Each structure stands twice: as structure tokens, then as C-alpha cells.
Amino acid sequence: MPKPRGFEFWRSTLKGARYVVAPMVDQSELAWRLLSRRHGAELCYTPMLHAQVFVRDANYRRENLYNEVNQEDRPLITQFCANDPEVFIQAALLAQDYCDAIDLNLGCPQMIAKRGHYGVFLQDEWDLLEKMIKLADEKLSVPITCKIRVFPEIEKTVKYAKMLEKAGCQLLTVHGRTKDQKGALTGIASWKHIKAVREAVNIPVFANGNIQHLSDVQRCMEETGVHGVMSAEGNLHNPALFEGCSPPVWEMSEEYLEVVEKHPPCSLSFVRAHIFKLLQIHQDLREELAKAKNIAGIAEVNRQLKQRCQEEMAKDESEWTQTGLPFPHWICQPYVRPPPKDPNTENGQKATETKVVSVKRALEDSDGSNDSLSKNKLKKKARNPHKNFSPELKLCTMYTIHFTLLHQQGNKCVFNLCRGCCKRKAFKEVADCPGHGLRFKTKALKQSNSDTGGGLTNGKPNSQTVSTAVHDPL
Secondary structure, three states: OOOOOHHHHHHHHOOOOOEEEOOOOOOOOHHHHHHHHHOOOOEEEOOOEEHHHHHHOHHHHHHHOHHHOOOOOOOEEEEEEOOOHHHHHHHHHHHHHHOOEEEEEEOOOOHHHHHHOOHHHHOOOHHHHHHHHHHHHHHOOOOEEEEEEOOOOHHHHHHHHHHHHHHOOOOEEEEOOOOOOOHHHOOOOOHHHHHHHHHHOOOOEEEEOOOOOHHHHHHHHHHHOOOEEEEOHHHHHOOOHHHOOOOEHHHHHHHHHHHHHHOOOOOHHHHHHHHHHHOOOOHHHHHHHHHOOOHHHHHHHHHHHHHHHHHHHOOOHHHOOOOOOOOOOOEOOOOOOOOOOOOOEEOOEEOOOOOOOOOOOOOOOOOOOHHHOOHHHHHHHHHOOOOOOOHHHHHHHHHHHHHHHHOOOHHHOOOOOOHHHHHHHHHHHOOEEHHHOEEHHHHHHHHHHHOOOOOEEOOEEOHHHHHHHOOOOO
């Protein structure tokens, strides 16, 4: 039986899905997908999986896909990052029986993707991508889809999309940001780019970017003509986004924890990260959440949050805590990143004088007292009260490691150093070290004696002779 393609695939297999939960590393796990489906999501993606690891590691396959099979969790698309056609196909073949399509990640802009050479950092390698998509279209029993970011130029973005469609891509998700739009420079996604792609290709297109409320979903579909809208950050801060409501934070947390307990196993770090996203203020509770050792501990933090919020709700509106959020802090709502700071301004005012100041965090007290520790180190100390952050202790440890491990051959050395350090010192001082077989002085003397004029100054080779006799060993 031939596999469905293009619009047939979207209508029959994906059931005409319009509301889509994005692939999110360590965040779109089974429990979160099921919670999102309860609240309006019609299609979900797995977290991005690394194709090479998926092929070689059976435990990775079980933990990230095989153990998460659930009939309520369909339709489902499995996403991989890869840069080798053969490895990508091997991983996809191992996953195709557990999902409805395979997606190739061409949109991840993070530094780890740059180091691993995948995600958006493949967007200029069209020959490679064409080969990967063609091979997947030929070999797999399920459709192949892609998630991309745009180029600054609309025309180039359209050509890119048409190339992927021609290679065999059956559904395209377009994130309307470039690869440089991330972190503090995230900015606004370009729906113009998305609209241009939608009008140029003959396969279903999903839009991604600028989605914080259900009204944004509807407006995006009207303005771009896409067939569905994908949400990542908006969904993390409000899993009921596709229902068009903003429930109390503790209700979503309670429901999520209930799903986690009903569908184990789920990594505690995933659970903690989700509750952190929902809990935007109450620093003391966030710190308690960081210390929680199990689901019961996280549930207790949520109980305290519920009690605290209900007490505040009972107060007059004028007495509510001022947070700067668009809605009361107990309501699920989108997170809005602060704009990047202008280096020429200070507290919103134009600086009258340019100052170049090097600001560094003060060194911790030598006793590692809590008063001087960063928030991250305080969390670590809460988990391990015996941990010491004293810089003197750290220096002592590094010194000991260096001289016990690296300098273990130092007994033979005239400088009592390891070979690497000895080589640098001997070269600099034009000296010999019989213990390490280094003959910089001897070679220099031989070279100088063979040269006319001797090349000696007071019995030592002069600097010009040394430069011709010995090359820098580094």
C-alpha cells in the first residue's frame, strides 16, 4: 500500500491538524504531550532526537521513544537531527513503526547544533539536504517532513522550500526567524516569509513564531494561509493555549503531575523544568522546587503556591503583588523576553558619558560562605551541604592534580617538570634535559660551531644562531 503524500497525508493521517505542539528538547515528552492534547493540541512532535545516538544506543531508543508508545498520543511525528544520509535513514527506520512521520530538524539555532553541524547550520548545504530527503522518501514507509528557519531574503527562503518539496518533503514547518534570531536577539518572526512559502509550494505548511494566545493562531492562519500553527514557548507557559483559556498555574501543575504519575517513567528534571516555566515569580518557591528530590516534593511546592495565590486572590485588587506581568501572576500566560539593553543607555536614559567598566563578580569568601555565593551555587549547596566553593581549595586541588598526575615523570627531569612543561622551558632557556631526551643547547652549539664565525657570544650561542638551529616546539 503506497504511503499517503502531501495533503492526503495531512487530511487522513494527521486528521487535518491545525494546532501543533513543537518538538522541544527535554520538554515535549509523553506526559506534556498528553496534557497538551487534553487542552486542544491536535498534533505533537517528540523532542528532537540525535540520529547517531538513536542508532547506536538501545537505551536511548527505549527511553525517548519505545517506552512512550501510547494510543492517546497520536498522531505523532518523531524528529531527528542528523547530517549524514545513511545514519539518518537508519535512525528513521528504527523509529517509523512508532510514529506517523519522520521530521528532519533544520531549524535548531543553538550552539550545540553549530558544534554538531546539524539543525539550521545545514541550511546552506542544499545538495546534502536534497540527498537526505530523497533517500528518506524512498526508503521509509511513513512520510518525511522538515522544520526550517528562514533566510533574510524571502526569495532565497522560497527557493529553499521548493528544493525540499521537490526532494520529497511532504509537509513543511516554517519558523519565521533567521538562524541569528535567538536568545536576547529573538525578535519578531516574519509571517511575510511564511506566507511567501505557503503560496509557492504545493504541500501543507505549518507556521511557527509569535504565537502566545489563541487569537495569534487565528490571525496567523488568516494572514499567511497556512494549514496549521505550531507553538513552542507559548505552549510551555500555557498548555491550554489552543483552548483559548488561561487557567490558574497550580491547576495546570496539578494536572501535569497527575499525568506524570499515570504514565511513568518521566525524568524529574523534565518535570521540574515544566513547573519552573509555569511558576514565573515567588523566588522562594522556585528555590524549593530546585531542591525537590521527587514528584511528592514538587507537588508540595505546588500546594504551597496554590495556598499563597488563593490568599492573594481574596485580597482587594489594589493589594495584589505588582509583577509587571500582563495578567495576575497566578494565571498561565506567555513569557515576554526583555529587549536587549542598549550599551549607550543607562536605566532607560541616554548616557551622558561613555564609560568602559569591567565588572566582575567578587570572589567568594575563602570559607565559601553562603552570603557571597551565586544563585546557581546556592542551589548546588542546598543539594550537597558539604560542598565547598573556596577558591583556595579549588586552587590547591588543581595544583595537586597537576603535580601528581601531569608531573609524574618529573623525577628524571632537571627542572622537575613533566615533558611538556620541560620542553617549553628548555626551549626558552636553550637548555638540555637528558631525562626527557631534549638537546636544545647541544643542537645549538653544534650548529654554531659548523657556521663560519662561530656564532658564539661569551661561550654561548647567540640569539641569531639559536633561531636558525632550533624551531619552536609548540
